Amino acid sequence: MPKIIRITTVPMALHVLLKGQMRYMKQKGFDVEMVSADGREREAVIQDEGCPHMIIPMTRKITPFKDIVSLFRLIRLFRKEKPDIVHSHTPKAGLLGMLAAWIAGVKIRIHTVAGLRFMTSEGFTRKLLVRMEKLTGRFATHIWPNSFSLLSYINENNLMPDKKLEVIGKGSSNGINLKRYSPGVLVLEKLTAIKENINYSDKCIYLLCVGRIVKDKGIDELVHAFVRLYEQNDQLRLLLVGDYEDELDPVTDNSRHILKNHPAIIMTGWREDVEYFMAFSYALIHPSYREGFPNVVLQAGAMQCPVICSRIPGNVDIVEHEKTGLLFPVKSTDGLFDQMKQGLE
Incomplete structure (x- = not known):
């Protein structure tokens, strides 16, 4: 049974943006584990998805010392769990998750890009965020922008290797449930x-x-x-x-x-x-x-x-x-x- 770890910075992303994906993958034969910082949505995520969740403290802000601690915790976790795939979402989880998975020797490292924080930043912060995105792309084996216009933007700005980039289907991280939104x-x-x-x-x-x-x-x-x-x-x-x-x-x-x-x-x-x-x-x-x-x-x-x-x-x-x-x-x-x-x- 192939093991996959899905990682986001906060549990809200697992609960809302990726809702139902982990349960679906489990039903299709994957051994699925979830990773994020702690948060109020954690228990609901575990109940909804039927998959174990592990807490690795992460912040959405740029916090170098905390980020280094989170990185080493992720490396230790990946070496212990030995996943076949690590799939990251959100910027901080993407950078730390892809780097940790690379260091731990995980062969398949997927990062979904669902927006770029530096698009709203200026000066040194923008340069730092651009560098972070490029590093994420370097350590990932597959990069999945969730829209074709985002793919074009990434290519136009030479952010990530073109050979790694692919839009799944017609885009979107998870689609919507038309039985609900009607x-x-x-x-x-x-x-x-x-x-x-x-x-x-x-x-x-x-x-x-x-x-x-x-x-x-x-x-x-x-x-x-x-x-x-x-x-x-x-x-x-x-x-x-x-x-x-x-x-x-x-x-x-x-x-x-x-x-x-x-x-x-x-x-x-x-x-x-x-x-x-x-x-x-x-x-x-x-x-x-x-x-x-x-x-x-x-x-x-x-x-x-x-x-x-x-x-x-x-x-x-x-x-x-x-x-x-x-x-x-x-x-x-x-x-x-x-x-x-x-x-x-």
Whole structure:
């Protein structure tokens, strides 16, 4: 029985982005183990996937001393478990996982690229992150970008060896479940309860944003574009489904003040039932700075919720401007405002 270790920086990625893959591989005859830092999703991941999970502390930030400790723990783990395959996801787990697997002599070392952090960085940090991606590519035997536009970006910037690169199928890290993301399968009682919880009014127009409340998700631009639109139409509502992540990439203090105090902005925190919000939203707004192949845009399409998103790798694989959605220049508040206004007209 071939053994595979799937490694991510935090358990959220195993629980959400890769949901069901480990159980499927186990059913197909693989001995599957999962590795990540500890987190609130760990127990749910173990229960859902039916596979053992091992904790290796890792941070999403650049923390050299902690990273070295994590690297040696991974090397020790791989030498003990002797996997046939190590498959990594997310930047930090990719670098540490591929390097540790190479040192431990693992023959098949796969890294999935689902977005590039340096695309939103500048100066020394950008140079360091680029170097990290190149090192990850050097130690991997297979590199799987999860979209064709991301593959093109990697090639254009000579980040990783072309001979190692491949997009699986038509892209995406995990696809979406059309039995779940379909307007006809929603539970009416739950939909009604969610509407009541946000004081829903059929006189209002709801614009939805799903994701982490951080700078590189384009939240600053979204907030200011929405405030301008609201001045023209006070029936608009901005609905944000996601949590703040202040320790990694915080929004500006001004944006945070607006999010807290604006009467037409509704914040729900993180939810796993985003399809219900898509069911009554006028459009999904996805102003992210970087993506690989965004699940939330696929989900919106399946839920028949129109999409307005940034013109970046990943988004452009799904949305064709003015045919399957609206695109605007990344980081452009004016561009986002114009496309939101056009969509509302």
